[in-house]
Amino acid sequence: MKSQQSFKYVFLVLLGILILCFILNLSLGSVSIPLDEIFSSLLGGSTEKSTWHYIIIEYRLPKALTAICVGSGLGVAGLLMQTLFRNPLAGPFVLGLSSGASLGVAFLILGAGAFGGVLTQVLIGEWSLVFASAFGSFLVLLAVLALTFKVRDTMALLIIGLMFGSLTSALVAVLSYFSNAEKLQQYVFWSFGSLGNQSWKGVSILGIGVIIGLFLAFRSSKSLNALLLGENYAKSMGVRFKRTTFTIIIATSILAGTITAFAGPIAFIGLAIPHLTRQWVTTANHTILIPAVLLLGAIVMLICDTVAQIPFSEQTLPINAITSLVGAPVVIWLLVRKRKLLF
Amino acid sequence: MAPTAIHNVLKATALSIGYFHKKSPLKVADQISFECQKGQLIGIVGANGIGKSTLLRTLSGMQKKLSGAIYLNENPLENYHTLDLATQISLVLTEAPNSKNLRVQEFVSLGRYPYTNWLGKLSPKDLEKVDWAIQLTETQNLISKKCFELSDGQFQRVAIARALAQDTPLILMDEPTTHLDLYHRAYLLKLLKKLTQETEKTILFSTHEIDLALQLSDLMMVLTKDGFYYDTPSRLIAEHRFQELFPEEIIVFDTQTGRFTIKD
Known part of the structure; x- marks a missing residue:
């Protein structure tokens, strides 16, 4: 088909931009490092100053890779939810997955204060944060899954997702009322979201989670296309509906769960990226949309991170503030210009 | 009309359709028996809520039957896997x-x-x-x-x-003429007629256009409160089946013209 061919250029352009953004992201930061030094440290060569090598390999590179994982993973998770729930406003946040993750972390950080003393030291480590977050989103996922088969109405399901979000913030508010200022600050910083300070071990776990999620998503792309026609049509064309739904929800929760655990709740990427992608890639075919969303998500996240870093300055802005500043106007612009969000 | 060894594309015997509500069956219609062959255009008519859509959903395998049997190409419908079924039956839905x-x-x-x-x-x-x-x-x-x-x-x-x-050899259509004006209704039904003749596919469609369906269908299913009738349009008219469709105080069926008229 003609259309299949013309999308090749879109992919090439997106890939080119991604590489540019990746290099830009690596080269900008509080310390200015010449471009050729960046390449030589990436390729394992020696650098003029050993600190430069350290900054690139131990700080900027993990951060850039995290940005790529977060952007592509959340973008695709949003796309999956929009198709599955037949709602252009769906996303990992709307479904309450990220709220669940937040609640897990809130219980860990804020609740740990209640045990006091030695136990607190044991409980609050990098790893326990990850598990708390993944466990929280998994619990919400189970609840949503149970409701999927009980409530057929997708609109009701979205509202339930929103209610999960409200419940979570209420519980967090209660927890924070009883916790001390130090713990509260720790939680608030996590909830700002952050791409930096990831160990290589953390990045590889994140990478594995995202790759598994993306793989499951891409495997389902044919069924996702059929789901665009609605449940009944999809079934009549041979889609095993429950199995497909289950795979899609698992893929989304793996993506959202792992990402939230490592980077905190990142807003708007899951919602805005699929819509932005549809502006250029005018197809509903998921075999094309998924890779395109993946690339654009990574690009936008790298740009957001570059901006958050405030080049040549010591300051770093919370990444969540930047994604909201970018994402919210995009959604409003699409609504005003197109009058409706298509999916 | 029938040559030797008729191949039934779709067949139902003593089929009872409806819903399961809290494990207890809610019957919509029963005693449905028919046989459909290749290249036939079959209209399904009946009042609102009589079970036309339920019948189509049951025949397509999307909804469980209450009792009776459905055979697709002489094999029980429930023996088909989802993907096999998709190569046998396609749907045209209202959604x-x-x-x-x-x-x-x-x-x-x-x-x-x-x-x-x-x-x-x-x-x-x-x-x-x-x-x-x-x-x-x-x-x-x-x-x-x-x-x-x-x-x-x-x-x-x-x-x-x-x-x-x-x-697929069989196409099921749920009210394909809804929301269409008279010209497009006639155009669409003529298209269905053409398709059954040219492609030898069997098409079952539910409709409220009884007069148009009468003129074009090879066979018709009439669903009424009293029962299920399946025959050629002319014989159904002769048997006064269409009078039973609606309460007679407002509209009556004119057997001469094959149309409903408003009663004075």
């Missing part, structure tokens, strides 16, 4: 696709779902079938439009094209 972003070309191509690989890539044969379906339904000028830009009449034709692309 529009969920996605507003879907182009007509993509919509029709999705009919090839049961035949394509895991990526859904269309082979030359698939493309050929899609083109054939588009040509038969005269939708060539619509292929680059998005589904939500179509009028109701255009969309029905595209929905039929999708079902044709699925290339």
Whole structure:
């Protein structure tokens, strides 16, 4: 088909931009490092100053890779939810997955204060944060899954997702009322979201989670296309509906769960990226949309991170503030210009 | 009319349809028995809520029957796996696709779902079938439009094209003439007639256009409160089956013209 061919250029352009953004992201930061030094440290060569090598390999590179994982993973998770729930406003946040993750972390950080003393030291480590977050989103996922088969109405399901979000913030508010200022600050910083300070071990776990999620998503792309026609049509064309739904929800929760655990709740990427992608890639075919969303998500996240870093300055802005500043106007612009969000 | 060894595309015996409500069955209609052969156009008529859609859903395997038996190509319907069934029965539903972003070309191509690989890539044969379906339904000028830009009449034709692309011996249509004006209703039913004649597919469609259906259908199913009737239109008229469709105080069926008229 003609259309299949013309999308090749879109992919090439997106890939080119991604590489540019990746290099830009690596080269900008509080310390200015010449471009050729960046390449030589990436390729394992020696650098003029050993600190430069350290900054690139131990700080900027993990951060850039995290940005790529977060952007592509959340973008695709949003796309999956929009198709599955037949709602252009769906996303990992709307479904309450990220709220669940937040609640897990809130219980860990804020609740740990209640045990006091030695136990607190044991409980609050990098790893326990990850598990708390993944466990929280998994619990919400189970609840949503149970409701999927009980409530057929997708609109009701979205509202339930929103209610999960409200419940979570209420519980967090209660927890924070009883916790001390130090713990509260720790939680608030996590909830700002952050791409930096990831160990290589953390990045590889994140990478594995995202790759598994993306793989499951891409495997389902044919069924996702059929789901665009609605449940009944999809079934009549041979889609095993429950199995497909289950795979899609698992893929989304793996993506959202792992990402939230490592980077905190990142807003708007899951919602805005699929819509932005549809502006250029005018197809509903998921075999094309998924890779395109993946690339654009990574690009936008790298740009957001570059901006958050405030080049040549010591300051770093919370990444969540930047994604909201970018994402919210995009959604409003699409609504005003197109009058409706298509999916 | 019947040559030797009739091959029944679809057959039902003593079928009872309805819903399971909290484990107890809620019967909508029963004693449904019929046989459909290749190339027949079969209209299903009945008052609102009498069970036309339930019947179509049950026949398509989307809804469980309460009792009785359905045979597809002489094999019990429940023996078919989802994907096998998709190569035997295609549907034209009243619902529009969920996605507003879907182009007509993509919509029709999705009919090839049961035949394509895991990526859904269309082979030359698939493309050929899609083109054939588009040509038969005269939708060539619509292929680059998005589904939500179509009028109701255009969309029905595209929905039929999708079902044709699925290339099944049997097509079930739920009220394909709803929301259409008189011209488009007649156009659409003539198209269905043409399809059954040219492609030898069997088409079952439910409709409220009793007078049009009478003129074009080979056979008709009449669902009334008192029972299920299946016969040729002329014999159904002779047996006064259409009088039983609606309460007689407002409209009556004129056996001469084959139309309903308002009672004075």
